[in-house]
Amino acid sequence: MTEKEYNLCIDNYSDSAFLYLVKNIKDSDAAKDILQEAFTKLWEKREDVDFLKAKSYLFTSAYHIMINNIKYNSLKNNIPEAQLFTSNAYNDINEVMSQAMEMLPQIQKASILLRDYEGYSYKEIGDILNLSQEQVKINIFRARVQLREYIVKIDNVL
Amino acid sequence: MITRENIEAYLLDLIEGNLSPEKIKELEAFLKENPNYREMINRYDPSLVLIADRNIKFEDKESLRRKNKSKSIYPFIKYSFIAIAACFILFLFVSKLFIKPLENTSIKNFDKVIVKNTNNTLSPSSSINNDKEEIVKKQTRVTTNKTKTIAKAQKPQEKEIPIEVKEGLKPEPKILLSNSMVVYELDNLIVYIEGEEFNKNKIIEVDNLVAYKDSPIINPILSPLIYNKYVYQLRYNLETTIEKTQNGFNNALVYIQENVKFNQLELVIAKK
Numbered sequence: 343m344t345e346k347e348y349n350l351c352i353d354n355y356s357d358s359a360f361l362y363l364v365k366n367i368k369d370s371d372a373a374k375d376i377l378q379e380a381f382t383k384l385w386e387k388r389e390d391v392d393f394l395k396a397k398s399y400l401f402t403s404a405y406h407i408m409i410n411n412i413k414y415n416s417l418k419n420n421i422p423e424a425q426l427f428t429s430n431a432y433n434d435i436n437e438v439m440s441q442a443m444e445m446l447p448q449i450q451k452a453s454i455l456l457r458d459y460e461g462y463s464y465k466e467i468g469d470i471l472n473l474s475q476e477q478v479k480i481n482i483f484r485a486r487v488q489l490r491e492y493i494v495k496i497d498n499v500l
Numbered sequence: 501m502i503t504r505e506n507i508e509a510y511l512l513d514l515i516e517g518n519l520s521p522e523k524i525k526e527l528e529a530f531l532k533e534n535p536n537y538r539e540m541i542n543r544y545d546p547s548l549v550l551i552a553d554r555n556i557k558f559e560d561k562e563s564l565r566r567k568n569k570s571k572s573i574y575p576f577i578k579y580s581f582i583a584i585a586a587c588f589i590l591f592l593f594v595s596k597l598f599i600k601p602l603e604n605t606s607i608k609n610f611d612k613v614i615v616k617n618t619n620n621t622l623s624p625s626s627s628i629n630n631d632k633e634e635i636v637k638k639q640t641r642v643t644t645n646k647t648k649t650i651a652k653a654q655k656p657q658e659k660e661i662p663i664e665v666k667e668g669l670k671p672e673p674k675i676l677l678s679n680s681m682v683v684y685e686l687d688n689l690i691v692y693i694e695g696e697e698f699n700k701n702k703i704i705e706v707d708n709l710v711a712y713k714d715s716p717i718i719n720p721i722l723s724p725l726i727y728n729k730y731v732y733q734l735r736y737n738l739e740t741t742i743e744k745t746q747n748g749f750n751n752a753l754v755y756i757q758e759n760v761k762f763n764q765l766e767l768v769i770a771k772k
Contacts, residue, residue, distance in 0.1 A: 345566065345567060348566060349565050349566070352561050352564045352565060353561070356558040356561055356564060357554070357556070357557050357558050358552070359558075360556065360557070360558035361552055361553065361554070361556045364556055374558070374560065377558060377564075378563065378564060381564045385566050439550065443550075454550060455550065458549050458550035458551075458552070459550060459552040475509075476506050476509045477509075479508065479509035479512045479513065480506060480508040480509050480512075482512065483508035483509065483511060483512045483544060484508060486544055486545060486546075486548055487540070487543045487544050489548055490543065490544070490545045490548050491543070493548070
């Protein structure tokens with residue numbers, strides 16, 4: 343990947359990767375840091391990364407950095423992983439889907455976001471998240487079932 | 501093989517139409533044995549798709565941009581060469597301005613001066629030669645601008661009232677204490693013949709010709725200037741007429757060495 347292609351990746355993928363991270367961790371500052379780290383990694387590995395696979399590489403890096411940060415903060419602060427990155431939540435309480443997303447386990451959230459936001463295939467999601475296709479399908483199936491149940495529950499309340 | 505652990509994956513493939521006929525038969529067999537999983541198909545809503553909020557942007561894109569070091573060094577090298585070249589040209593230019601007088605005091609330039617002596621009362625050739633040697637020595641000490649050279653001498657025939665020298669023409673004291681006539685900034689040709697009236701037509705584009713009478717008594721600075729009628733005339737014409745002509749003759753004064761007597765002298769300074 344050339345310098346020009348790398349900078350093209352910034353133009354094409356930084357917004358979607360940032361959105362992916364924000365939706366995952368609900369913390370825009372942390373998402374920004376992770377994205378910068380992911381792009382740094384992409385720059386360092388640019389000789390080995392094909393431009394056509396740069397987006398997958400970027401999302402893969404971003405995801406793993408995000409997971410590492412979650413685990414690190416969990417150990418550091420002795421806080422359950424599920425409660426991390428919720429203090430600066432992406433703040434739109436009227437957005438039911440956003441609330442429902444918060445209920446999902448991290449791996450399900452990461453899987454369904456890649457599928458719906460970025461349109462990745464199950465195989466590509468598996469490559470990014472280091473999962474088998476079967477595991478990806480199970481995660482997405484379970485995530486969609488939980489989202490639907492949450493929305494139905496809210497509808498019943500309203 | 502379909503199990504309770506991976507049943508969701510097969511159900512998803514079924515819903516999305518990706519199961520082969522063989523797998524569909526296998527799934528049907530599994531659901532027949534595990535009917536509680538059949539309801540999972542209804543719990544899954546394929547129309548429930550997350551919509552990305554594209555208003556969320558990463559604003560700090562510029563912080564991510566990079567440049568190859570090899571490429572970024574290239575302009576540096578390129579501009580370094582340009583800078584070096586510019587410095588070299590500037591050095592040459594400055595050298596031409598400030599070092600030029602020293603260069604012009606070389607013997608080579610000095611030799612361009614032709615001194616003809618037709619009626620000697622003293623030993624003109626030896627005097628001239630001595631003058632040359634002396635001038636060469638003295639020129640090495642010259643710190644004034646554009647000193648070019650040569651001595652011409654003639655005893656003043658009549659004294660004129662000294663005329664104050666223009667401030668800008670004052671040579672350095674070292675020059676004034678010399679026994680030679682010094683011509684400053686004489687760019688082109690001057691022909692000066694004793695006994696003839698000063699002919700301005702013979703003076704062409706001379707800049708700052710300075711000549712003065714050297715006297716141990718009255719020459720502490722430049723005051724002993726211009727007792728010779730030619731000198732006076734020269735200076736007079738300089739300040740009145742010649743300076744304004746197209747010849748570009750500027751600021752000419754003549755120095756006469758007191759103890760050297762030439763009845764007739766022709767001074768030619770070659771065009772540089």
